[in-house]
Structures are given as structure tokens and as C-alpha cells.
Amino acid sequence: MIMSRIEAPRSEDTAETRDTAETRDTAETSGLTDRLLAGLPAEAVLTDPDVTASYAHDMASFCPAGAPAVVVLPRTVEQVQHVMRIATELRVPVVPQGARSGLSGAANATDGCIVLSLTRMDRILEISPVDRIAVVEPGVINAALSRAVEEHGLYYPPDPSSWEMCTIGGNIGTASGGLCCVKYGVTAEYVLGLDVVLADGRLMSTGRRTAKGVAGYDLTRLFVGSEGSLGIVVRAVLALRPKPPQQLVLAAEFPSAAAACDAVCRIMEGGHVPSLLELMDRTTVKAVNDLARMGLPETTESLLLAAFDTPAPAADLAAVGALCEAAGATQVVPAEDAAESELLLQARRLSLTALEAVKGTTMIDDVCVPRSKLGEMLEGVERIAGKYRLTIGVCAHAGDGNTHPTVCFDAQDEDESRRARESFDEIMALGLELGGTITGEHGVGVLKKEWLAREIGPVGVEMQRAVKHAFDPLGILNPGKVL
Incomplete structure (x- = not known):
């Protein structure tokens, strides 16, 4: 395959043979570029190595990335089809990308690949208040x-912390979540239908735009979370909801993670449906204060944020506040208005960025456990941090049991980097021991391939590989990811 051909071992590696190999690789790249340019405008095909290198990886640590042969930025479905036909003909791997804000290496390039960046396919094609759907391209x-939908009195709930930069296509690829998932659910629940360009360039439509529909296998859900390994999403039909009332937020301080997690269990057991239920540990709170001078209470061991977007949010917050106090909260402070609520939410959204500033590099875990095991998860992470002598901050979508233990380390320190990786693995093992999963919303990518196999077992791996082969028999779509 072009730029990815497996060659027989050579008996010697001389300057002459290296020059010959480089000449051949340059020729192959040039041939690939010429074929792509036959169906693409010149500005859509990038070959400058300094430019293509900037597309080599997403935001994950400890994930290898190769050097792409070319970066293509299509604007139309037909252009994507052209790229995939050439890739299939020449057996060139293709790595689809959105904003590269992912945290598992799913968008990392492989050597000699075509990076297919979909950021220029950024049109909102339709918003229907009657059908409560939006039809969008992947780069939106x-x-x-x-x-845009808010102007029509509508609401698109999935809201990852990176929502100001991440794309809908990337959200679909990783089945992402967000702060409001505890009430409104994750991306998969809002994807009604897809147009997908397959590995050989054919265009397939899945799903529907109706409120109901059960015709055939649910191929739409199959593509959600597939990380670009089964096809290229070029259009999505998304479900919308009526815009809810403005939410109000409550902040509760706790003397321990166990007490905060007890409050979470009491809230959920009591039948409350908060629009948001988020947790920040002491390390995270301090990091946010250091970064943004937010004035959050650093005396607390855990800060729990609860929000309601009901017609009478103050009454709901009062009920939840009482449960927090019963669980041992030292202080419960409801926000007085929408502006104060937004300030608290901004602090939570800054958590991962703030933790990265602690040491310069982070490994962000994404372990989801049953809510009833949330306290054990946080206590275990604290033990692991002590064992490996590392700073590990935890922020969590507490209402979902989805934790983000974030290992802070100096990437230039070899020993600290080793300890960071070992602690990361131990945290994932803990999650599985508690009946959880290795990823709640960030995906598998490169980072968690081995752990996926442990979670789903050999039969699960075999069946998933069979699905992959059915859609991508040549193995050119995002190779080396997921499985």
C-alpha cells in the first residue's frame, strides 16, 4: 500500500538505500497527491510537511502518532467519496478528523496516511421546529x-467541556457526553440518522428523521462511537428538545469524597432529576483557582455542583441542599441568579485545562462506574495517587458515575512519566473491578485498545472485528484504533 507497504527485511541499510527509499516514497506521495487533485481543488490538499505535521495528533498523551502523507480538507460529500475511492484503489490508510480535541488518540495519524479533516464541512443544513430536528454537516x-437552535426555542443537550471547539462529527465518532447527560443523555440518544461514506466511496444513509422508526438493524447506533473506523460521517440528523428554563446551580462543600458521593446517592435515590450533578475534588478546585482566580473554596475536600432547569428550580435546589447537609456538607450555597450559576459552570468546564497547567502534561482517564460505587472509585484514586507519588485531580459527571481522574506529570521526567502511565492503568483496572467501563465518553482510540479487550473479552473482540471487516475489508479506515 502507498506509504504503508510492508517490505521485506533488508540485509544492510546504507546511505544509498536510504536515498533510494526516500526517492521512492516521495514519488509515491506525489502520485497520491496527483490522484487526489484530480477531484479536489488545490487549496483542499496540503502536502507541506510542516503543515501536515500539525494534523498528526489529538490532545491525548502517551499515544503514538505517525507522519501523514497528505491532509485533505473536503467541502462536499462528493469530494469525500473521491478521497475514499482513491484510498481504496491505492490501499492508503485514511484517518478522519474533526477538531482534534479528543483525549484517546483516535484522531492520530499513521505513517503515510491521508488525514481527512472534515472541519470545512461546517454547514447547518436545516433546523425544523416542527419535527424538532437539525440536519448538519460533521464540521459544525x-x-x-x-x-443556532436556541434561536428557534430549541435545545441540543450534549455539551462536552470542549463544546466551544469540538465538532458534531467528532462528538458522534466518540459518542461524547457532557455536563447535562445526567438528565438529557449522551450523543447517541440524539443521532437519528446519518449519511456515511464507506471505505470504497459508496454513500449509505442510515436511520430516519421521524420520531419513531425500527426498520432493520440499528446501523446508526453502530456508527456512533466507532471513531471513524467504519465509515466517514458526512451528514447527521439530530434530535432536538424544547429549550428548558434557565437552570440554577447549587454548590455544596464536603469534608470528604465519601460524603460527597453519599450525597449523590441520596439525590438519585430520592428521585430527583438534576440537569447537572458535577463533582470537583480539592486538587481540581485549587487548580481552577490558580488558573482563573475563580475564588472557589479550597478548604473543601469535594465540591458538588447540582443544577435544575425546572419551572421552580429554587425549590428543587432547597430539597437537594437538605440532602447534601444530611450527607455531611459543611456549607450549601445556592446561586442567586443565572450569572452566578454560569460562573460555577465555567469553573467546572475549566477543570481539565487547569489540571494540565499544574505540571504541563496530563493523562485524563475516563472511567465510569455504577453510581453506588462512586465513593469507592474516588477513594481508590486517592490511594493510587499516594502510591505513585503523583498529583491526580478528579472531576466527575457524578450523576452518571463518570469520573475523570487526571494524572498531572512532567513529560520531561522519565521516571514521573513511567509512574503516570502505571497509575493510569491501575485506575482503569480499579474501574473494571468496581463493575465499570474503561470509557464513558472519550472513546478507545489508541490509548485504551488493550483495555477494551480486557473489558469485552475474546468473543466480544472477535465479533467487533467481524463488524469492522464487513465495513472495511481492506482495513484502511483509521487503522490501529479501537481494536
Whole structure:
């Protein structure tokens, strides 16, 4: 295959043979580029190595990335089809990308691949208040869609912390979640239908735009979370909801993670349906204060944020506040208005960025456990941090049991980097021991391939590989990811 051909071992490696190999690789790249340019405008095909290198990886640590042969930025479905036909003919791997804000290496390039960046396919094609759907291209920014539908009195709930930069296509690829998932659910629940360009360039439509529909296998859900390994999403039909009332937020301080998690269990057991239930540990709170001078209470061991977007949010917050106090909260402070609520939410959204600033590099875990095991998860992470002598901050979608233990380390320190990786693995093992999963919303990518196999077992791996082969028999779509 072009730029990815497996060659027989050579008996010697001389300057002459290296020059010959480089000449051949340059020729192959040039041939690939010429074929791509036959169906693409010149500005859509990038070959400058300094430019293509900037597309080599997403935001994950400890994930290898190769050097792409070319970066293509299509604007139309037909252009994507052209790329895939050439890739199939020449056996060239293709790595689809959105904003590269992912945290598992799913968008990392492989050597000699075509990076297919979908960021220029960024049109909102339709918003229907009657059908409560939006039809969008994959490069639409999550926040841009949210603001556009809000003008029609509608709401698109999935809201990852990176919503100001992440794309809908990337959200679909990783089945992403967000702060409001505890009430409104994750991306998969809002994807009604897809147009997908397959590995050989054919265009397939899945799903529907109706409120109901059960015709055939649910191929739409199959593509959600597939990380670009089964096909290229070029259009999505998304479900919308009526815009809810403005939410109000409550902040509760706790003397321990166990007490905060007890409050979470009491809230959920009591039948409350908060629009948001988020947790930040002491390390995270301090990091946010250091970064943004937010004035959050650093005396607390755990800060729990609860929000309601009901017609009478103050009454709901009062009920939840009482449960927090019963669980041992030292202070419960409801926000007085929408502006104060937004300030608290901004602090939570800054958590991962703030933790990265602690040491310069982070490994962000994404372990989801049953809510009833949330306290054990946080206590276990604290033990692991002590064992490996590392700073590990935890922020969590507490209402879902989805934790983000974030290992802070100096990437230039070899020993600290080793300890960071070992602690990361131990945290994932703990999650599985508690009946959880290795990823709640960030995906598998490169980072968690081995752990996926442990979670789903050999039969699960065999069946998933069979699905992959059915859609991508040549193995050119995002190779080396997921499985």
C-alpha cells in the first residue's frame, strides 16, 4: 500500500538505500497527491510537511502518532467519496478528523496516511421546529449548533467541556457526553440518522428523521462511537428538545469524597432529576483557582455542583441542599441568579485545562462506574495517587458515575512519566473491578485498545472485528484504533 507497504527485511541499510527509499516514497506521495487533485481543488490538499505535521495528533498523551502523507480538507460529500475511492484503489490508510480535541488518540495519524479533516464541512443544513430536528454537516461546532437552535426555542443537550471547539462529527465518532447527560443523555440518544461514506466511496444513509422508526438493524447506533473506523460521517440528523428554563446551580462543600458521593446517592435515590450533578475534588478546585482566580473554596475536600432547569428550580435546589447537609456538607450555597450559576459552570468546564497547567502534561482517564460505587472509585484514586507519588485531580459527571481522574506529570521526567502511565492503568483496572467501563465518553482510540479487550473479552473482540471487516475489508479506515 502507498506509504504503508510492508517490505521485506533488508540485509544492510546504507546511505544509498536510504536515498533510494526516500526517492521512492516521495514519488509515491506525489502520485497520491496527483490522484487526489484530480477531484479536489488545490487549496483542499496540503502536502507541506510542516503543515501536515500539525494534523498528526489529538490532545491525548502517551499515544503514538505517525507522519501523514497528505491532509485533505473536503467541502462536499462528493469530494469525500473521491478521497475514499482513491484510498481504496491505492490501499492508503485514511484517518478522519474533526477538531482534534479528543483525549484517546483516535484522531492520530499513521505513517503515510491521508488525514481527512472534515472541519470545512461546517454547514447547518436545516433546523425544523416542527419535527424538532437539525440536519448538519460533521464540521459544525457543538456550541454553534446549540446557539443556532436556541434561536428557534430549541435545545441540543450534549455539551462536552470542549463544546466551544469540538465538532458534531467528532462528538458522534466518540459518542461524547457532557455536563447535562445526567438528565438529557449522551450523543447517541440524539443521532437519528446519518449519511456515511464507506471505505470504497459508496454513500449509505442510515436511520430516519421521524420520531419513531425500527426498520432493520440499528446501523446508526453502530456508527456512533466507532471513531471513524467504519465509515466517514458526512451528514447527521439530530434530535432536538424544547429549550428548558434557565437552570440554577447549587454548590455544596464536603469534608470528604465519601460524603460527597453519599450525597449523590441520596439525590438519585430520592428521585430527583438534576440537569447537572458535577463533582470537583480539592486538587481540581485549587487548580481552577490558580488558573482563573475563580475564588472557589479550597478548604473543601469535594465540591458538588447540582443544577435544575425546572419551572421552580429554587425549590428543587432547597430539597437537594437538605440532602447534601444530611450527607455531611459543611456549607450549601445556592446561586442567586443565572450569572452566578454560569460562573460555577465555567469553573467546572475549566477543570481539565487547569489540571494540565499544574505540571504541563496530563493523562485524563475516563472511567465510569455504577453510581453506588462512586465513593469507592474516588477513594481508590486517592490511594493510587499516594502510591505513585503523583498529583491526580478528579472531576466527575457524578450523576452518571463518570469520573475523570487526571494524572498531572512532567513529560520531561522519565521516571514521573513511567509512574503516570502505571497509575493510569491501575485506575482503569480499579474501574473494571468496581463493575465499570474503561470509557464513558472519550472513546478507545489508541490509548485504551488493550483495555477494551480486557473489558469485552475474546468473543466480544472477535465479533467487533467481524463488524469492522464487513465495513472495511481492506482495513484502511483509521487503522490501529479501537481494536
